[in-house]
Amino acid sequence: MIEEPTNSSGTVEGVARAPDTLRRRGVAAALGRGPGFTDAGDLVLPVPEPVRGPSGLLAEDALVTMIGRVRGAVGAARRDGHFPLLAGGDCPVILGALAALQDESDRPGLLFTDGHEDAWPPWASPTGEAADCELGLALGLSGTGLAPGLRRVLPRIRAEDVVAVGPRDEGELAAAGIASLAGRVRALVRPAGLTAGGLASAIAGLPAPWWLHTDLDVLATGELAAVDYRQPGGLTWGQLSDITAAALAAGGCAGWSVCIYNPDLDTGYEGADAIVGFIRQVLEAAGRPQR
Numbered sequence: 001m002i003e004e005p006t007n008s009s010g011t012v013e014g015v016a017r018a019p020d021t022l023r024r025r026g027v028a029a030a031l032g033r034g035p036g037f038t039d040a041g042d043l044v045l046p047v048p049e050p051v052r053g054p055s056g057l058l059a060e061d062a063l064v065t066m067i068g069r070v071r072g073a074v075g076a077a078r079r080d081g082h083f084p085l086l087a088g089g090d091c092p093v094i095l096g097a098l099a100a101l102q103d104e105s106d107r108p109g110l111l112f113t114d115g116h117e118d119a120w121p122p123w124a125s126p127t128g129e130a131a132d133c134e135l136g137l138a139l140g141l142s143g144t145g146l147a148p149g150l151r152r153v154l155p156r157i158r159a160e161d162v163v164a165v166g167p168r169d170e171g172e173l174a175a176a177g178i179a180s181l182a183g184r185v186r187a188l189v190r191p192a193g194l195t196a197g198g199l200a201s202a203i204a205g206l207p208a209p210w211w212l213h214t215d216l217d218v219l220a221t222g223e224l225a226a227v228d229y230r231q232p233g234g235l236t237w238g239q240l241s242d243i244t245a246a247a248l249a250a251g252g253c254a255g256w257s258v259c260i261y262n263p264d265l266d267t268g269y270e271g272a273d274a275i276v277g278f279i280r281q282v283l284e285a286a287g288r289p290q291r
Contacts, residue, residue, distance in 0.1 A: 010050025056122030070096025088259035109210030208252030248286035
């Protein structure tokens with residue numbers, strides 16, 4: 001387990017506090033009951049500044065540093081024979097994880113489980129947060145509009161090597177004139193279209209190694225309210241658990257990130273306890289993840 005305490009809004013509050021909160025609610029203790037668990041602790045990251053940088057993103061210097069340090073931590077874990085679990089923090093952590101996989105293979109894949117498509121062009125993002133943009137950044141959709149320092153550290157994955165499950169922000173994208181990834185990535189499965197057989201087929205087509213990403217706002221608000229950007233609809237904990245356990249058990253899955261829990265919105269820690277239970281249960285159900 002590698003903890004990644006960042007918030008791409010440029011603060012050290014909100015989702016940046018998630019790893020510490022989950023630790024205090026027992027995630028390391030729960031995972032430590034299994035064989036082979038290693039707690040790598042927090043990544044040391046710079047204090048972000050909530051100012052848009054030359055690429056249009058808040059805290060851009062901190063983002064570049066975070067990508068490099070996640071890449072190093074994930075790569076080291078993989079070389080030591082471990083299956084890295086990144087506890088965030090927010091979604092741009094996948095940029096470092098994919099960069100680490102790209103050090104192993106020119107063509108890593110991604111199973112992206114998220115309530116949003118996260119492919120806004122940086123300057124068009126209404127928030128300026130890299131968490132609006134990370135999948136678009138990984139796919140190279142921003143073209144030449146990025147600062148050289150950010151462009152150098154980004155992974156570059158192919159659209160045909162991405163399966164996106166759970167996005168439900170198509171109305172917001174259409175209203176803003178932002179093109180959807182539907183029809184451009186290998187598969188984009190909205191909650192209403194989710195079937196076990198369809199998901200298994202999509203996962204089977206991903207090139208190994210591939211990364212599993214879980215943004216917890218893929219859940220319905222009634223299941224987890226402690227997220228910043230709520231939307232109608234969404235998955236149940238049972239659906240998310242089934243998806244995640246199947247993915248973790250599939251061949252080629254190289255690591256897992258869990259992000260976007262905001263403890264500031266979870267005063268009784270019911271959400272944190274549900275997340276800890278979810279992580280423990282799906283790892284147990286999947287057995288030892290494949291390398």
